[in-house]
Amino acid sequence: MNIEQQKSNDSLTLFLSGRLDTVTAPQLEEHLNANLDGVSSLVLDFSELNYISSAGLRVLLTAQKRMNRQGSMVVRHVNDVIAEVFEITGFCDILTVE
Incomplete structure (x- = not known):
């Protein structure tokens, strides 16, 4: 998986490509933990993401x-x-998907 980001003031957009699975999920988690302080608007762009696992x-x-809690x-x-x-997992009720 590859992560590219654009940050503007308190807005962060992450562009994910490849597979978000057991191997790559820790990479995204680490990236989010390092970059979410002070962010009130997070956008995850899945245009190039092919697959997502439970991780x-x-x-x-x-x-x-x-x-x-923050935006x-x-x-x-x-x-x-x-x-x-x-x-299937009910995440469409938890997440805002556009």
Whole structure:
């Protein structure tokens, strides 16, 4: 997985590509922990993300809980495979997906 970011004031956008799975989820978790202080708007762009596992879902849930306290989080450009995972797991009710 590759992570690119754009930060502007209190807004952070992360562009994820590849697979968010057991191997790469710790990388995203570490990146979020290092960059979320002072952020009130988090956008995760999944345009180039092909796959998400339960380990990736756990990282998203942790990020959503943190952003509920300090602002908002949006997941954008989700492909059909990931949208189906969100639907089956109920994450479509937890996350704001655009």
